[in-house]
Amino acid sequence: MFSTRPRDADAKQFIAEQKTLASIDQQVDAFHAAQPTAPDPVIIEHPIDPVLQTGDSQLLGGAMEIKSPWSEP
Structure with missing residues (x-):
């Protein structure tokens, strides 16, 4: 063309x-x-509870929580 x-x-x-x-x-x-950057999550590590965790389950460690840090408007 x-x-x-x-x-x-x-x-x-x-x-x-x-x-x-x-x-x-x-x-x-x-x-x-x-x-803005997102806030880091809140991580809570609980100690081992010998009453609830017996035997080999204690090798896993205590309970853990991961929470989202929601901001209030």
Whole structure:
């Protein structure tokens, strides 16, 4: 197909598109960097209960809890 458009116009358009895409990528990266980080979960390790844990089950250790630190609005 023959085009009457100059070749440098295609090149200039391509360069402009690439600059726009790079700018959008930078804006997306800046947005993600500005977001607050999630708080760490609360981990509670309980000691071994010799009454409930007998024999080899004591090798596993005590009970554990992992809680999500929900923030109140």
